[in-house]
Structures are given as structure tokens and as C-alpha cells.
Amino acid sequence: MWWSLSVLALATLTPRVIAQCQPLSSLTFQYQPSLFDGVGARVIQNRLTKPRGIKFDSAPNPNLLVVQAGQGIVALTPNVAGCAGWTKKAIVSNAALNHGLEINGNTLYASSDDQVYAWSYNPSTATVSGNPVTIVRGMSNGAAGHATRTLLLQPASGSEPAYLIVSRGSTDNYDFGCSDANTGRCQIRRFPLSPAPPNGGYAWNSGELLAWGLRNAVGIALDSKVTRVWEVENSSDNIRWKGQDVHNDNPSEELNVVYLAKRGTPNGGNYFGYPSCFTSWGYMNGLQTGDQFSFEMEQGGGGNATRNDAWCSNVSNVMRPSLSFQGHSAPLDIKFYTPPSDTTSALNPQWSGHAFVSFHGSWNRQPPTGYGVVRVPFTNGVPTAPSNSNAGYSFIVQAPDLSKCGAGQCIRPAGLTFDSRGRLLVTSDTTGEIFIVGPPNGLS
Ligand SMILES: *[C@@H]1O[C@H](CO)[C@@H](O)[C@H](O)[C@H]1NC(C)=O
Ligand SMILES: *[C@@H]1O[C@H](CO)[C@@H](O)[C@H](O)[C@H]1NC(C)=O
């Protein structure tokens, strides 16, 4: 009995690592997307299980680490001898991991709905060693709540330590606890990585509050000067305003900027309004795109009458988005583009500093929207389009027939990352694919 149990335990702890090669020539899109702005795209891996967060490590021939939601982490390595494609191996088996992934040299971070874990990681062998330690704990929103906890490394700078920035969403479509920062939900916090986090990890609410009133800020990215975090927010379904059903186009999804230095406004400059205030898309009843409207009086029984349209519109109370996206686009990741010095196989170098955002796609809109990747032009570190524009971005890749998306016959972009050649890699969770976007002659 004892003997067979320990053999079992050993077998679970040391899974056999099987590296699998997928030749590039064998791969095609399950559902071919349309391509715009002169880009090409090709699948580099398929048959994954819900691939979400992706990131390259620092090995000389970098490995692409991928979170498979509900399974763990795999490493994909290009150009291994004998494989004309990418070689895959599982490196962490943990069914609780679902999206978040970061790498800081020899440390690998990943998240469940409740915890952020860290492993000691060797990029040259793409292996972890030992058990993970908990860095942050106490983030669960319960079984029905938004479950992803996106991770973003803020590198050490001068006397400032490195931080791990973590985003946590709401329990529900409307989560009325979120106008109180102490609930810990609908917000972004950061945690110093040195000195070492306490045993058992930081309690969530002990992290520094960077922003709150964000329904679900799934995508977060630092700007090049590391003074601001940009976040893309997935906003609410089934919204009403002044008794009218306005949900098909409202509220906007948001591109927000979060200042790392606190500003002198009553809410520290970092309250974004959810669930009291929402952002308008289009021009309903005199509101422009980007204007704030109140949801308080639409709730059964009425809400807080002080937080009316005028209160929501006052920038001393609520931060406005830098840019709006079509309601229900479901933005899940954002990455900024820095072209490499050799641009022969890179995306258009004129897109330097532009943001790329994955749109997972809608279910609560007719006709559907999203199901692609967009480019958001930036000029001098801010979106080129004014904040009241609803044309501040354009698709580079999108499913060609959105009417098929409800039946699952479309790409569903989730995680994004750039490679060293200036090409964008994209995970599509429901189709189990990773594809690469670059110039048509730079995809091999
Ligand atoms: C209503 O909102 C105002 C403005 O944020 C706040 O000062 C007040 O405490 C809120 N009232 C209640 C009952 O929560
Ligand atoms: C906006 O809010 C601030 C702070 O509460 C207040 O001082 C100011 O009068 C408000 N502005 C308007 C136009 O209501």
C-alpha cells in the first residue's frame, strides 16, 4: 500500500517530458481570417488547449511559453534540429492556471483565479525546478466571477524595486461592491518583488492600489517610459440608460491610462467609474463617444442618486478613457510595437509605438463584433485619434464572416506578444491555435 502510493506520488511529480514537433508546412488555419494593411499570417501551432497568455523567455533561441487554461504551461521552441517548425513540451501541469504569465529572468510567474505563483525557471533548458511559491493570495471572485488575473512585470529602476502588477475583475456583469476599493475587486494593484514577498505571499489588499472601478482590465501594458500602465477593459452586457435598452452599442470597451504617480484629485485620479458610470459609444441622446453616463438609476430599486450623469461626467470623480472601442469587442490583451533594428521580416516600422489589441469577440451584440486583432495608432505616446472618436483603430486580422462566430467558426484572439524580428504572435483560445502576423514574405 505504502509502496504503491509513493510510486504514484513520484509518477505525478515527475511527468515524462515528451517533446512534440509540428512542421510548419503541416499547419493551416482552422478558420482562415481576413488580412488588412499588407500583413500576412500563418499558424505556427495548433491542437493546443485554450492557449491564453504568451511570452518569450530570454534564451538565445527564445522559447515561447504559453498558458493553456485549465492545464498548465507549455514551452514552444523554434528551429530545433530535426524539426522544421516549433517543438512543444509541457513544463508546468496545474489545472488552476488560466491566463496570466510573466517571466523575469530566471523566475516564471503564472496565476490562478486566487493566487500568483512563482517558479524557479531555467531558460536554457525551458524547465522549472522545485515547487512554486505563492507571491499573491486571496484573489478569488467565487465560481461565477471573472477568473483571469493578468500579470505585468514593472522592471526595477534606480532605487525602485521590480514590481508585479496584477489585474483582478468583477464577480459579475454588474458588481456593485466595486465602487468600494476595499472589496479588492475591479482593480489593479502592484506588489514589490524585493525584498522577497512574505511567506505565503502578499494578501491581495496589501498591494498598492493603482486603479479601480474597472470591470475587467484583462489587458495591461507599460508604456516605453514606464510611467503609465495602459489597460483595455471589457465592459458590461445588457446595459440600459434612462430606461432604454442601449446594450447593442453601449457601453464602449475602454482603453485607459493609469498613472503610476498619484495625482491630486479626490479619487487619486485612478477611479474609472464601474459600476456607477459607463462610457458611451456613438452619439446616443446627445452624448458623444467617450462621454460618461450613469447606471445608478437603472438598477431595480434605484442606486446612489448623487452619482448621476453630471457626477459621472466630472473628471474629478471619474477618469475618462483615452479611447473607446465598439461595445462587446472584448479586448483581452494590449502590446506596444518597437520595431527591431533589422526590419526585413518585421511589421511596418512606421507603426513604431502603436498599440495592438486582441478582440476576443462578442456574444451580446447583433450583428457580432470583434474576433480579430486591431492596431491603435499612437503619436507621442497617446492615441492619435481624439478620445471622442469611434474610428481610433483598425483591424489587421479579423474573421471574415462574423455570423459564423456564434457557432465557433472564427478565430478568437486572446494573448499577444512580439518576437525579436518584429512579428506579432497571437493565441486563439477556442481554436487552440497560435498564429504569427508579419509581412507576407517574413513568416517562416
Ligand atoms: C453616493 O455617492 C457619493 C459620491 O461618491 C458618496 O459620497 C456617497 O457616500 C454615496 N452614498 C452612499 C449611500 O453610498
Ligand atoms: C467636480 O467635482 C469637484 C470635486 O468634487 C467639484 O469641486 C467641482 O465643482 C465639480 N465640477 C462640476 C462642474 O460639477
Ligand SMILES: *[C@@H]1O[C@H](CO)[C@@H](O)[C@H](O)[C@H]1NC(C)=O
Ligand atoms: C468580456 O465580456 C463578455 C461580454 O461582452 C463577457 O461575456 C465575458 O465574460 C467577458 N470576458 C472577460 C474576460 O472579461
